[in-house]
Amino acid sequence: MNDSDDDALEALLFRPVVVLPDAGFTAAVMARMQALPAPYPPASARARLDGLRASAQREARLQRRAVAGGTLLAVLIAVAGAPTDALAQPGALALGLTVTGLVLAWSLLREPLA
């Protein structure tokens, strides 16, 4: 069979049946659909989301520890470098320790917001 015969056979096959849109069909599908639970993201997507959240929390925790460590180091350097008579002033050491304690407490104990 040659190409023109082949084309003629394909033309014979190509007789589209037009099915017009039917509002009743759409309504029936929507009614059935409303009775079903909403579709949720697949398990893999949920796991990916959980992983991202845990990673963000870890990062926030590390940042807070870095801030706490830096503050503590700064206080230690300041204390080591300060003149003896300045440290002997009433309340100076107590004030420094209180500020350091507050920063440490905020950094280590505060829960991340996200």
Next chain:
Amino acid sequence: MTDSRADAPVLSPAGFETVVREHQSRVRQQLRRLTRGDAALADDLAQETFIQAWQHLAAFRGQAQVSTWLYRIAYRQFLMHRRSTPATLSIDDDSLAVAAEEGPDAALQRDVERALDRLPEPERAALIHCFQLDLSHAEAAEVLGWPLGTLKSHVARGKARLRVHLGAWHPGALP
């Protein structure tokens, strides 16, 4: 949602209603072809197709066109139905008589439908999707879940068998 690879599926009933409205004609047409013109059965399977699509909407990643994705679900629904009801569907002879009265064109068309009906199912499905639903070979292969080469060989074999079934017909006989 439009029929585009770039658009993400809309996970909302309102968005999905648009999908049903836009694609129902093609899905119902495909299933009517596959069920040999059984409109009621085709519409039942089409409803099931859209329900399945809704339930698995999140899994649609936009790698295929929405219509191809829906055709694929519809074809699977058809296969599941055929497995559960192995009795073969066929065109009834009353409609053949009506076609004969309508003239040579309708009678020829009926002969073609009948010849298609006699093909093995994979060849019939290949010809329906490639010629009657006007999909490209690549799209038809995706819908049917076959490698492209398999689809092409089913098309070639189906056409050869059709010529045998339509033995008396030749291109010059077309009205």
